[in-house]
Amino acid sequence: MFQDFAVDFRIEYDGSERAERDVVLAYDGKTALCSVSDGELRLPRICDFDRTISAVHAFRAGGERFLLSLGEKPEAEGFEYQDIDRIKTVSPGLRQFAAVTGYHYYRFHMENRFCGKCGGKTVHRPEKRCMICTRCGNEIFPKISPAVVVGVTDDRTDSIILTKYAGGSYRKYALVAGFAEMGETAEQAARREVMEETGIEITELKYFGSQPWGFSQNMLIGFFAKAKGSRRIVMDQEELSEAKWVRRDELEAKENSISLTNEMIWAFKCGKV
Numbered sequence: 001m002f003q004d005f006a007v008d009f010r011i012e013y014d015g016s017e018r019a020e021r022d023v024v025l026a027y028d029g030k031t032a033l034c035s036v037s038d039g040e041l042r043l044p045r046i047c048d049f050d051r052t053i054s055a056v057h058a059f060r061a062g063g064e065r066f067l068l069s070l071g072e073k074p075e076a077e078g079f080e081y082q083d084i085d086r087i088k089t090v091s092p093g094l095r096q097f098a099a100v101t102g103y104h105y106y107r108f109h110m111e112n113r114f115c116g117k118c119g120g121k122t123v124h125r126p127e128k129r130c131m132i133c134t135r136c137g138n139e140i141f142p143k144i145s146p147a148v149v150v151g152v153t154d155d156r157t158d159s160i161i162l163t164k165y166a167g168g169s170y171r172k173y174a175l176v177a178g179f180a181e182m183g184e185t186a187e188q189a190a191r192r193e194v195m196e197e198t199g200i201e202i203t204e205l206k207y208f209g210s211q212p213w214g215f216s217q218n219m220l221i222g223f224f225a226k227a228k229g230s231r232r233i234v235m236d237q238e239e240l241s242e243a244k245w246v247r248r249d250e251l252e253a254k255e256n257s258i259s260l261t262n263e264m265i266w267a268f269k270c271g272k273v
């Protein structure tokens with residue numbers, strides 16, 4: 001998963017002077033300032049801009065410091081604004097993780113320019129990682145939505161349930177997934193989502209791992225579980241276009257992908273689960 005490349009990730013605020021080699025995360029709408037060649041992602045550094053840009057500390061990882069640009073769409077020679085989804089197609093690595101996590105921080109800033117309590121204008125307080133209302137003092141912190149991903153397996157047929165979403169642009173196979181609702185534990189959300197999407201009851205729910213997913217401001221929580229009772233899938237036709245059992249030896253997955261979902265499919269394919 002891409003966060004595995006972010007060695008020594010530290011989100012704590014660092015107000016020290018910016019350095020020429022600091023990496024700049026800059027966005028405009030759904031695009032990120034970057035360059036991609038041979039599947040490798042490059043991000044600009046302070047020294048790549050020909051003027052002083054407005055940027056705040058975002059995080060440190062892999063021995064580098066990453067800043068978030070909050071100014072007017074800065075331009076840097078050799079880099080261009082590219083669709084954020086393009087980041088999904090580059091080689092997994094620290095820069096991929098940084099670009100996606102920076103996008104989460106950028107969206108937080110852009111979507112909270114006004115106070116939800118009083119409608120007043122807010123200002124960014126990077127040292128507290130919040131937006132603060134200039135009228136009533138309300139503090140707004142980044143939204144992180146918990147969502148579950150569930151690998152439902154069947155010992156009898158040595159299979160796992162793969163799904164395809166009905167809406168959106170994502171067309172690859174995925175696992176059962178959905179958001180935790182108010183009042184639910186992650187485990188309850190997992191049981192409910194599997195029942196809603198496939199009609200299958202599960203047992204032996206086991207935590208696998210988690211993943212920050214800045215594309216959509218989520219925290220993904222992965223579980224494996226075994227099917228209990230009938231294995232007949234009754235698919236939720238509004239959410240999914242396909243849901244089926246796939247045998248372990250027929251699974252297609254690759255190692256070192258960006259996502260938790262792929263990591264889980266890979267783990268099952270390799271017999272680790």
Ligand SMILES: [Zn+2]
Nearest residue numbers: 115118133136
């Ligand atoms: Zn306010």
